[in-house]
Amino acid sequence: MGFATADKNGAAVFSLSSFGLGIPNGTYPVELQDYYASGAYVPKVVAYYTATPSFGVQDIYNGYNTFGYVGDTLLLDGLASNFGSFPSAFQATSVTFTSAANGYSVTVTKDANGNPISKEFYGSDVNGDFSFNISPSGQYQYNPLYIILPALPGGEVMVTINGQIAGGRQVSIPGGVFYVLTGIQAVYYANLSTNSWNNLKSFEGNKVFSGDYLDVQVDGFPVNETGSLTFVSLNKLFVNSSLTKATPQNNGSLELIVQIPGLAPTTPSGFGLYQIYVNGGFYASTFCAFLTTFTYNITTPTPFYLNITPAGSYSVAPPHLYVDPQNITPESQLGVNKPGVFPTVHYTGESVNLLFVGFTPSAKEWVALNAYNAVTGTPITSLQYVFSPTSMPLLQTNGYGVAQTTLTLPNLTSKVYSGGQWWPVTYRLGVYEANPSVIAQTFYNAIPTNDETVNFNTTPRITVSPTSGPVGTSVTVTGTGFASQEQVTIYVQEVVVVPPSQVKTSSTGFFSATFNIPAYAAGPVSIVAIGSSGTKAYTQFTINITTPPQHPVVQVSGAPQLQPGQTQVITVTTYLNGTPTDMSSVSGTVLLPTGVTQSLSFLHVGTGEYQSVYLVPNITGTYVVTVSATASNGLSNTGVFSFSVVRSPPTPPTINTSAIISIISSQIAPLQTAISSLQSALSNLASQTSSAIQALLGSMSSLSSVVSQIQGSIGTLEAYSLGALIIAFIALIVIIYGVFVRRRM
Secondary structure, eight states, X not given: OOOOOOOTTSOOOOOOOSTTOOOOSEEEEEEEEEEOTTSOEEEEEEEEEEEOOBOEEEETTTTTBSEEETTOEEEEXXXXXXXXXXXXXXXXXXXXXXXXXXXXXXXXXXXXXXXXXXXXXXXXXXXXXXXXXXXXXSOEEEOOEEEEOOXXXXXXXXXXXXXEOGGGOEEEEEEEEEEEEOEEEEEEEEETTTTEEEEGGGSGGGEEOTTOEEEEEEESOOTTSOBEEEEEETTSSOEEEOOOOBOOOTTSOEEEEEEOOOOOOSTTTSOOOEEEEEEEEEEEEEETTTEEEEEEEEEEEXXXXXXXXXXXXXXXXXXXXXESGGGOOOHHHHOXXXXXXXXXXXXXXXXXXXXXXXXXXXXXXXXXXXXXXXXXXXXXGGGOEEOOTTTSOOEEOOXXXXXXXXXXXXXXXXXXXXXXXXXXXXXXXXXXXXXXXOSSOXXXXXXXXXXXXXOBBOOOEEEEESSEESTTOEEEEEEESOOTTOBEEEEETTEEEEOGGGOBOOTTSOEEEEEEOOOOOSEEEEEEEEETTSOEEEEEEEEXXXXXXXXXXXXXXXXXXXXXXXXXXXXXXXXXXXEEOOXXXXXXXXXXXXXXXXXXXXXXXXXXXXXXXXXXXXXXXXXXXXXXXXXXXXXEEEEEEEEEEOOOOOOOOOOOHHHHHHHHHHHHHHHHXXXXXXHHHHHHHHHHHHHHHHHHHHHHHHHHHHHHHHHHHOTTSOXXXXXXXXXXXXXXXXXXHHHHHHHHO
């Protein structure tokens, strides 16, 4: 409601605000009440006002601002003092957040206390204010809706409250805006003694080395940015960036598995603790308590610090030896304080990568494989294996006490027999530092570093060679990782092919046995090796379908007809299973028309191809060539080819074609002259005939005129008399014309 006094012209200006109206959503008339001095007024609708639902989203941990971090508690406020105008009898059921950056959406169905929103009655009152519930006395009472901000990309997100109104109709009320900031949720370090991720803040003094591994988890990271870390000493004397970079998931979660770069130790260098900075995040800066700016892709400090321990300080902290660090398992897949960060099973002959961290800078290191009773922890010295310089050259660490190498594991046994029972074996790679005070440096005068590493064990494995073949194939099964000095029984399916009396493992659990595959149907069969200690390993062999051996195919070819004295080139092509194949032997004969047989020898000219050169004798008739070939499988076949020998026909007489042509030409010339004369005479005759015909036609025309006169004179004469006279006259004319023509010829 507003008041104003009209000026002398009767004009008044009103200013109305939608805040504080306290009305449900809908369209309402704006009524002007024109009051007179008497107090009476005239109402008039001058406009319409539409009340639209609206609400605010505030972070209660961040000064009730419209920005905050994933995991913060948010208040969704729809009171009339600032917002409101919800539908009457509205009840919320869920809240949806949608990222403006990539459209990623997540719907929250529980409040901050973990209770279903739909069952706690977060609704509107009769004035459209949100959120209220109804007390047992039937009165509306304020019931604010708090929810936990879910994982979302950094930047602007749109908030929608979903619910239902009277009659159960579903409605969604958009309009809330919130900004998700980038924040580090946790930093973990890899604890080799427990092979787990531990919270960095719970690590006393945060003592780590350059080269150690961290798992940094970031939420609210912009989806279009690439994340990385920077390590800055508190006194700003040293800055180093991690080379590890990663892109976030669609929900803005970013996990960086980083190796701490080369950093000067915290003490006694004077650099102090190192603070971790995140690069590429989204942050907000507030000025004068009300002006806020948002910035992408900036670097900001985090509340996490590192205490970089000097390398080689074995009395302060043991050095670290990582085995196959490339196979690291992220904390997000494992969980905090759960073992399994690095592999704990390795095999004989496996190539493993080693990373040395925290060792004396620029020192030479030996490596040995030490075995222990996995139950009692007692060293098993008989199984110790020292990697000699020939198998793994001495290492030298860099200035930060870091080095890398690769080695191949020797034979590993999984169990040893002692005190009447079998004991499992565990292994640990030990690092021994070359003694600088000794001239002849060997492993046995090296200094143990008591490095911290992940213990591992081994399990039995077997391989078969070859891996496929027909029944009866001779195969060799090789086993590793079995118990030391145990007997092994080998089965194919359920058939014992090698009894335990024939196989005994070495002290390092190795064995090898050869046998023939028994009769089974084609397909895979299981090969099982079971040790007397209970060890067991499996592999497969594939029995191939056997087909009976095929006879070779022999094709013989050559010239079909020759003359005595000519040379016949006989070509033989041999096939096995449809493919040209060389034979073990190829021989042939040729049967002459006289019944005599001659032998042929063949020369190998190509794969499956042979040739023989035969001089044809002075005998005509049919010659038959028969070739026999034997394949490598012992089977033979023959091929037959025949050709005929004929003598040359007599030479025909020579004809002088030039003389004949001359005679014919001399006889043709007179004929051509006579024909020309005849053609001229015929032309003249045609001309004369044409003149005679014209004259005859003229005579006939005159006759027709005379006839007409006679008809006029003797009209009384009979028609037949006149016809006879005309016929007689025509006959006379024809006779005269015939005589004339005969004379001209």
